[in-house]
Amino acid sequence: MAGVRLQKYLADCGVASRRQAEQMIRDGRVSVNGRRVEQLGVKVYPELDRVAVDGIPVTAAQKKVYYMVNKPPGYLSTARDERGRKTVMDLLPAWRKERLYPVGRLDLWSEGLMLLTNDGRLALKLQHPRYGVEKTYLVTVAGEPSPALLAQMEKGMILEDGPTLPARITVIHRGEETAELEFVLKEGRKRQIRRMCAAAGYPVRRLRRIAIGPLKLGELQPGGVRRLRPNEVAALYAAAGEEPDVTN
Numbered sequence: 001m002a003g004v005r006l007q008k009y010l011a012d013c014g015v016a017s018r019r020q021a022e023q024m025i026r027d028g029r030v031s032v033n034g035r036r037v038e039q040l041g042v043k044v045y046p047e048l049d050r051v052a053v054d055g056i057p058v059t060a061a062q063k064k065v066y067y068m069v070n071k072p073p074g075y076l077s078t079a080r081d082e083r084g085r086k087t088v089m090d091l092l093p094a095w096r097k098e099r100l101y102p103v104g105r106l107d108l109w110s111e112g113l114m115l116l117t118n119d120g121r122l123a124l125k126l127q128h129p130r131y132g133v134e135k136t137y138l139v140t141v142a143g144e145p146s147p148a149l150l151a152q153m154e155k156g157m158i159l160e161d162g163p164t165l166p167a168r169i170t171v172i173h174r175g176e177e178t179a180e181l182e183f184v185l186k187e188g189r190k191r192q193i194r195r196m197c198a199a200a201g202y203p204v205r206r207l208r209r210i211a212i213g214p215l216k217l218g219e220l221q222p223g224g225v226r227r228l229r230p231n232e233v234a235a236l237y238a239a240a241g242e243e244p245d246v247t248n
Helices: 006-012 018-026 120-127 147-155 192-200 230-239
Strands: 030-032 035-037 051-053 056-058 066-071 101-103 111-117 135-142 168-174 178-185 204-212 225-227
Touching: 006 018, 006 030, 006 051, 018 030, 056 101, 056 120, 101 120, 111 120, 120 230, 135 192, 147 168, 147 192, 178 192, 192 204
Parallel strands: 111 204
Antiparallel strands: 030 035, 030 051, 051 056, 066 111, 066 225, 101 111, 135 178, 135 204, 168 178
């Protein structure tokens, strides 16, 4: 069993060019078996080692598969759970054999659009804020935020993990005790919208993601799953500024 230089393995898997992979390693974005690697020259054994970029597992080249999922509340957006709780993987058909990973995580009680794929390159493009792929959410909050407050939230808020990037927030509906807002973000920190709204004094009552870039949830029912069409995959790559090098 021969070892492969880490940057070559990343390039062979289609994550990036070898030069780009070297920079990823220097930037501390790559881990092997859970440990961050920052020096070039490390060798990996694809049959044994677990390689990840920005926490997303990288696998050798294989037929790429893409599923859209409408995650219901109460499901974890992880591939597995040590405590045996329900995850989005449980929504897939029993005959599924591909080794897939969730893209675009949602917290336990949030719902809506997620992707499951073995295309690590696309997963990186969709999740890293540097590629600017927008995610759209419908959010019901308690109370009625003022236009001035919403404008301030759009500019950015200071949270415990630093300032947020600018966002777009549109009022969809105002009720007697709640308001429905549309959030469009280019980043996806843990529970970001919930924390933004709580900091503004308007806690979230419901949160649903309805789009990732050009891909829309549409009429897919809660708990529903469907394969992406080739043109949808191409559109997601285009949103990240690249051309796909895969076929469905």
